[in-house]
Structure formats: C-alpha cells, structure tokens
Amino acid sequence: MKSPLFDLTTLFLTLSLLAVGGLASVIPEMHREVVEVQGWMSSGTFADLYAIAQASPGPNMMVVTLIGWHVGGLAGAFVATAACCAPSCLLTYFVHGLWDRFKDAPWRRIVQRGLAPVTAGLVLASGYIVTRGAVEDWQAYVVTGITLFVALRTRIHPLWVMAVSGVLGVLGLL
Amino acid sequence: MATGAQPSSPVPPADVTVQDVTLAEIFLGFFTVSAIGFGGVLPWARRMIVEQRHWLTPAEFTDLMGLCQFLPGPNIVNMAICLGSRFRGPLGSVVAVLSLLSAPFTIVLLLALVYARYGQLEMVRGALVGISASAAGLILSIGFKMALPVMRELWMSVIVVLVFIAVGIFHWPLLPVLAVFATAGVLASWLIRW
Numbered sequence: 538m539k540s541p542l543f544d545l546t547t548l549f550l551t552l553s554l555l556a557v558g559g560l561a562s563v564i565p566e567m568h569r570e571v572v573e574v575q576g577w578m579s580s581g582t583f584a585d586l587y588a589i590a591q592a593s594p595g596p597n598m599m600v601v602t603l604i605g606w607h608v609g610g611l612a613g614a615f616v617a618t619a620a621c622c623a624p625s626c627l628l629t630y631f632v633h634g635l636w637d638r639f640k641d642a643p644w645r646r647i648v649q650r651g652l653a654p655v656t657a658g659l660v661l662a663s664g665y666i667v668t669r670g671a672v673e674d675w676q677a678y679v680v681t682g683i684t685l686f687v688a689l690r691t692r693i694h695p696l697w698v699m700a701v702s703g704v705l706g707v708l709g710l711l
Numbered sequence: 712m713a714t715g716a717q718p719s720s721p722v723p724p725a726d727v728t729v730q731d732v733t734l735a736e737i738f739l740g741f742f743t744v745s746a747i748g749f750g751g752v753l754p755w756a757r758r759m760i761v762e763q764r765h766w767l768t769p770a771e772f773t774d775l776m777g778l779c780q781f782l783p784g785p786n787i788v789n790m791a792i793c794l795g796s797r798f799r800g801p802l803g804s805v806v807a808v809l810s811l812l813s814a815p816f817t818i819v820l821l822l823a824l825v826y827a828r829y830g831q832l833e834m835v836r837g838a839l840v841g842i843s844a845s846a847a848g849l850i851l852s853i854g855f856k857m858a859l860p861v862m863r864e865l866w867m868s869v870i871v872v873l874v875f876i877a878v879g880i881f882h883w884p885l886l887p888v889l890a891v892f893a894t895a896g897v898l899a900s901w902l903i904r905w
Contacts, residue, residue, distance in 0.1 A: 553783060553784055554783050554784075555783060556783045556784055556785070557781065557782070557783045557885070557886055557889065558780055558781070558786075558885040558886065558889055559780065559784075559785055559786045559885075560784070560785050561885070562884070562885040562886060585826070586823070589819065589822050589823050589826055590819055591750075591843070592749075592822060592835075592839050592842075593815055593818050593819035593822050594745060594746055594747060594748045594749045594752075594814070594815055594818060595745045595746075595748055595752060595811075595812070595814065595815020595816075595818070595819065596745070596748075596751075596752050596785045596787045596788055596811065596812070596815065597751060597785065598785040598788070599815050599816070599819040602815075602816055602819055602820065603819060603820075603823055606820060606823060611820075614816070614820060618812065618816060621784075622784065622785075622788055622808065622812070624783075624784075625782065625783045625784020625785075625788070625789065626784065626788065626789070626792050626804070626808060628782060628783065628784075629779070629782045629784065629789040629792045629793065630792050630796055630801070630804055632778070632782060633778065633792065633793040633796060633797075634796070636778055637797070647897060647900045647901045648897050648900070649774050649777065650896075650900040651893070651895075651896035651897035651898070651899060651900030651901070652774075652777035652778075652781065652893060652896055652897070653773050653774065653777060653857075653861045653867070653896075654858075654861045654862075654866075654867040654868070654870035654871045654874070654896055655777070655780075655870060655874050655889070655892045655893055655896050656773060656776050656777040656780055656857065657773065657854065657857040657858035657861055657862075657871050657874075658858070658870060658871040658872070658873070658874025658875045658878070658892075659780060659874055659878060660753070660776075660850065660853055660854040660857055660858075661851070661854035661855070661857075661858055661871070661874075661875045661879065662854075662874065662875045662877075662878035662879030662880075663751075663850060663854075663878075663879075664847060664850035664851035664852075664853070664854045665851070665875070665879040665880075666878075666879055666882075667750065667751070667843070667846065667847040667850055668844075668847035668848075668850075668851065670843075671750075671840070671843035671844050671846070671847045672843075672844050672847060673840075677840065677841075677844040678844075680841060680844040680845055680848070681844050681845070681847045681848040681851070682848065683848070684844075684845045684846075684847075684848025684849055684852070685848040685849075685851050685852050685855075688754070688848065688849055688852035688853075689852050689855060689856070695754070695755075695758070695845075695849055696747055698845055698848075699749060699841075699842055699845040699846070699849075701841075702841035702842060702844060702845040703838040703839075703841045703842045703845075704838075704841070705841050706837040706838045706839065706840045706841025706842065706844075707834050707837045707838045707841070708837070709837055711837070711840045711841050711844065
C-alpha cells in the first residue's frame with residue numbers, strides 16, 4: 538500500500554510548480570485532486586479547511602498545511618508545506634540570481650516596465666475579489682473604506698484599525 | 712519624499728535603501744509580518760520592506776513583486792527568497808522562508824484543533840468578519856500604491872484597468888491572462904520609448 542505521505546508529497550511538488558501567479562490559481566486543481574481523485578475528504582471539509590486557513594495570519598498557502606494535517610497528522614502538515622514550497626523556492630532562487638545579474642541590461646528594464654502595470658492590476662483585482670468575498674453589508678463596506686483611507690492617507694498603524702474591526706465584529710456590529 | 716521631523720531616529724528618504732541587513736533582521740521582519748498578516752501578508756510585507764525597514768524603494772518593490780508573481784508558488788514566499796538571497800545569500804533565503812512560515816504554520820494548526828473541538832464559535836466568526844473587511848481595505852490600498860506610479864502613461868493605465876477587469880470582475884483564469892497581458896505589456900514597453 539502506498540503511503541499517503543508519498544501521495545501528499547507528489548501532489549504538492551507538482552502544484553507548487555503549476556501555481557503561477559500565486560497559490561490561488563491552483564485551488565480548483567487542488568480541490569479536484571484532494572476531493573475527487575484521492576478521496577481524502579469531502580468537498581465540505583475542504584471548504585472548512587480553506588476557511589480556517591483564510592482566518593489564520595500568513596501566506597494564503599496555509600490551506601496546504603491543513604490538508605497535510607488532515608491526511609497525515611503533524612508529519613503530513615510538514616510534508617505538504619515543504620513540498621508545496623521547495624520547487625517554487627528553488628526556481629525563484631535561481632531566476633532571481635539571473636534577474637539580478639542583468640540588473641542594468643536594457644531588456645530587463647523593458648520587461649520590468651512592461652510587467653509593472655500587470656502586477657498592479659493583479660493586486661487591485663485581488664483586493665476587489667477579497668472585498669467581494671469578505672464584505673456582505675454596508676457596515677462592513679464602511680470598515681473596508683476606513684481601512685483603505687487610513688492606510689493611504691495617515692500614519693496610523695493598520696493593525697489598530699484591524700483590531701477595532703475585529704472587536705466590532707465580536708460585538709456583533711458588523 | 713518628506714517623512715516628517717524625526718530627530719531621534721534618522722529615517723532615510725524613500726529612495727535610499729539599506730544594503731546591510733543581518734540574518735536577525737531578516738528573521739524579525741518576516742516573522743512579524745507573517746504573524747500579523749491577517750487576510751494576506753502582502754500589505755504588511757510592503758509596509759515592512761518599503762516604509763519601515765527601507766530594504767527596497769517603492770519602485771523596486773513593484774519590480775520584484777512582478778518577478779515573484781510570474782514565478783510559480785506563493786508570491787510572498789518568493790519575495791522572501793529573493794530578499795533573503797539579496798542580503799545574505801542562500802542562508803538568508805532559508806531564514807526568510809522559515810521565519811515567514813513558522814508562525815502561520817503553528818497558528819493555523821491550533822485554529823484547526825480549536826475548530827475540530829468546538830466547531831464554529833459565534834464570537835470567532837464575528838471577529839473574522841471584521842478582520843476580513845479590514846484586510847480587504849488593506850489589499851486595495853497596496854493596489855493603489857502600486858498602481859498610481861505606473862498610471863502616468865496611458866498604455867500602462869490601460870493594462871492596469873484591463874487586468875483588473877479580466878481577473879477581478881470576469882474571474883478569467885490567471886494563467887492565460889498573465890500570458891496575454893505580460894506579452895502585451897512588454898511589447899508596449901519596447902515599442903513605446905520613454
């Protein structure tokens with residue numbers, strides 16, 4: 538019998554290299570593999586794990602840690618997290634070395650200038666998507682708007698705004 | 712860019728960056744942003760890297776972010792790799808990634824244990840609604856900070872808006888969108904001299 542740790546490793550090694558643009562782009566594929574192909578969990582459990590990962594601080598890849606944990610306990614959590622990082626990290630390390638070596642090359646400046654608007658558009662889009670997913674009523678829109686204003690126009694640490702928002706949520710005001 | 716009067720700690724201007732960064736500083740920087748990074752680490756990471764520790768200028772941050780987005784893997788982990796390597800070589804990369812992942816790894820497992828035991832707590836859910844609404848505002852603010860400097864030229868503004876519509880509103884798959892607009896952007900950048 539094949540060990541689930543082995544399957545976890547091969548699955549996330551592969552997804553790591555497919556996750557161009559960030560982990561969000563392979564979530565559908567991850568869901569298909571984990572729920573339909575491997576049958577490790579139901580679709581509902583996957584959604585729960587995803588929600589817990591969203592609630593946790595840190596990179597949006599933490600759902601991988603939870604899938605590993607669900608399948609193979611603590612060892613599974615370690616293996617899945619490491620497998621999901623290793624290939625993309627190695628690739629980034631070497632590409633960044635090259636990228637740095639051609640710092641002053643004209644082609645690099647052209648590429649850089651061409652990618653900058655794409656990058657900015659993507660970050661704006663993900664802000665919009667997160668807003669649509671997280672915000673359901675007008676009170677929450679006010680919180681989003683105030684946070685945006687504070688972050689753009691003041692020197693107040695955003696953590697304060699976030700803490701106040703959390704407290705408002707606990708009090709049931711959102 | 713004026714940073715205000717701060718006589719006790721000489722803050723370098725925004726276009727001057729720190730070059731000599733120790734492993735301890737790398738660890739502290741990434742550990743902190745990942746531990747407070749609710750709703751995504753990117754806004755906190757930009758704040759730490761550009762505004763607080765002056766590791767990169769705003770323009771350099773956008774450039775590096777571009778590279779990290781086009782490489783596979785979580786963008787922020789890629790950024791940790793790049794900055795770690797820039798300051799302290801391979802060891803710097805390893806330290807940066809481990810410090811970025813250790814706190815979230817622990818916290819997410821604890822959350823899962825709590826969840827497995829108590830199911831969905833009403834209070835926790837309430838807090839999350841507030842935190843996510845706030846986190847959304849933060850990501851938007853970073854988007855604006857990155858978009859405004861590149862929107863001085865018309866073709867760049869067009870790309871920003873089209874990418875936003877394709878991914879944000881139409882939810883088109885990321886891979887083809889990236890392929891098309893990266894090609895268009897680089898072509899435009901090459902043809903339209905500055």
